Amino acid sequence: MSEDTPDIETVRREIDRVDTALLKLIAERLELSGQVRKAKGGMRVWRPSREDSHVRQLARAAEATPASLVSTIWAELMSASLAAQGPMRLHVALEGDVLSNWSLVRDRFGAALDVLTYPTTSAALAACYAEGEGVAVLPSPAPPPGGMVSWWTALGPGGAMEGLHILAGLPRTGRRDWPRAVAVADVVLTPSGADQTLLCVKDQDLLPEGAILRAVSGDFRLYSLDGFHDLPASPTRRVIGCLPRPIGQ
Numbered sequence: 346m347s348e349d350t351p352d353i354e355t356v357r358r359e360i361d362r363v364d365t366a367l368l369k370l371i372a373e374r375l376e377l378s379g380q381v382r383k384a385k386g387g388m389r390v391w392r393p394s395r396e397d398s399h400v401r402q403l404a405r406a407a408e409a410t411p412a413s414l415v416s417t418i419w420a421e422l423m424s425a426s427l428a429a430q431g432p433m434r435l436h437v438a439l440e441g442d443v444l445s446n447w448s449l450v451r452d453r454f455g456a457a458l459d460v461l462t463y464p465t466t467s468a469a470l471a472a473c474y475a476e477g478e479g480v481a482v483l484p485s486p487a488p489p490p491g492g493m494v495s496w497w498t499a500l501g502p503g504g505a506m507e508g509l510h511i512l513a514g515l516p517r518t519g520r521r522d523w524p525r526a527v528a529v530a531d532v533v534l535t536p537s538g539a540d541q542t543l544l545c546v547k548d549q550d551l552l553p554e555g556a557i558l559r560a561v562s563g564d565f566r567l568y569s570l571d572g573f574h575d576l577p578a579s580p581t582r583r584v585i586g587c588l589p590r591p592i593g594q
């Protein structure tokens with residue numbers, strides 16, 4: 346053994362020391378999330394914009410730790426926090442590549458929350474709509490010309506589920522400009538600090554400058570706008586979501 350080779354027992358003792366410190370900090374964090382629950386009163390448990398702005402700041406501060414690792418570790422911590430705070434269930438549509446969908450959900454929401462799965466997108470969306478604290482995980486609105494994934498029109502002007510919003514993109518980290526899946530819930534839109542606003546337009550309507558066409562279904566078009574925009578709703582257009590920008594983009 347050369348002089349530079351670390352002694353395995355010494356390294357293991359150091360790892361034990363770090364893990365014991367981490368364990369104490371995790372317990373402290375869980376204790377604090379119990380207090381958040383009380384402080385929130387009747388407020389909705391899931392605050393996706395707070396989660397993504399927090400993880401973005403941590404990833405920036407992390408230096409050598411990759412953003413994807415920061416995101417998955419905090420997904421687990423937040424999952425435990427949410428499970429402790431109250432009833433929040435995930436309603437996941439497993440259409441398409443089931444294994445990829447499942448790992449996207451785990452990476453973003455951790456393992457502590459109850460998950461119900463559905464064979465179709467519309468069934469997952471309906472279950473979420475029927476349940477106050479539910480969150481649906483659905484395939485992203487499809488870019489044209491693949492406009493078959495048209496569930497998002499139900500959130501648009503005149504749609505049956507106007508209270509629901511698109512609030513998070515999956516995966517949370519990476520360079521993709523448009524997510525593979527999105528999370529939908531009955532939560533008010535608030536900025537995370539780096540967002541795209543999702544605007545659903547019916548028929549032909551005047552578009553804000555810089556709008557990017559993301560999906561088309563019948564008379565409905567879905568555009569994204571850079572930044573957070575609280576645009577007033579009209580019979581022909583409505584803001585249906587706010588997607589925090591992927592971390593690491």
Ligand SMILES: C=C(O[C@@H]1C=C(C(=O)O)C=C[C@H]1O)C(=O)O
Pocket residue numbers: 378381390391392393395396399422423424426427
């Ligand atoms: C703790 C809160 O509740 C939830 C859990 C969070 C966390 O564990 O950091 C963050 C946002 C919420 O989804 C909060 O609202 O701050």
